[in-house]
Amino acid sequence: MIIVKTVSALESIIGNYKMQRRSIGFVPTMGALHQGHISLIEACKRGSAVSVCSIFVNPTQFNNASDFEKYPLTVSQDIDKLEKAGCDLLFLPPVKEIYPDSYVAPHYDLGYLETILEGEFRPGHYQGVCQVVELLLRSVKPDHLYLGQKDYQQCMVIKKMVEDRNIHVEIRVEDTVREKDGLAMSSRNVRLTPQERLQASALFRALSTTKSKLGKGPTEAGRAEATAILQQHGFRPEYIETANADTLEIIHNWDGKTPVVILAAAYIGDVRLIDNVLLKN
Ligand code: AMP
Secondary structure: OEEEOOHHHHHHHHHHHHHOOOOEEEEEEOOOOOHHHHHHHHHHHHHOOEEEEEEOOOHHHOOOHHHHHOOOOOHHHHHHHHHHHOOOEEEOOOHHHHOOOOOOOOOOOOHHHHOOHHHHHOOOHHHHHHHHHHHHHHHHOOOEEEEEHHHHHHHHHHHHHHHHOOOOOEEEEEOOOEOOOOOEOOHHHHHOOHHHHHHHOHHHHHHHHHHHHOOOEEOHHHHHHHHHHHHHOOEEEEEEEEEEOOOOOEOOEEOOOOOEEEEEEEEEOOEEEEEEEEEOO
């Protein structure tokens, strides 16, 4: 695997790939890699001729300073995992390489998507996500961008940004990889105490319960049950919502047909976890 730390070195290698007419797949990450990230690399290797990964803990997407400070950094293990997975190129830039002093942050008009769920509870988060993803896409120039369903709303935000900014890339959303007990893999899971880690599987159980009980009509009872499950297991829920899977409009009364995604965010101790499940008809 080639490792580069500067935009100019990255762009020169990308230029070679383009000359060779090899399709480029891209997996942006913040490191502390787990099997969820590696499954994206594997999808990338299946679907694109060249696999490019980035590791960059993007400061502008952290609305909470202590979350940024506590974000796990495991670069040498990450490099080993990427080597084993057969990744071709890793972009590992320092902050100044992404945000030079001359950088002026654009404003992204994300409309409704920025007013709900993660947008509501993490003000400014998606502006930061769009900043870094746009910069990365403009340098990596991938044919395919691989994202995890785990960050469902983020996938929708990035799709909108890419369309609005006229960036030509096909977005491929891959399934969430889970631990045996259902907990979605996340870089933040390592911050859970052993006790919290045991309790944490309640997040997926709460979402699955809501999903299994969802029927035509009001969605409130399912959400209330999920809240109760979370609270019983020591979670402090921020939101649990049933939404239209295509638009993220909140569904209070389900027609029994509209594709649904059930999304939740909840704190356990000082760790904030998110997850979602899809109901496909
Ligand atoms: P992050 O490093 O958390 O910014 O995530 C980088 C990419 O990995 C994003 O597209 C995430 O949605 C994806 N991802 C994170 N966790 C998982 C998971 N458990 N399963 C699949 N993809 C994931």
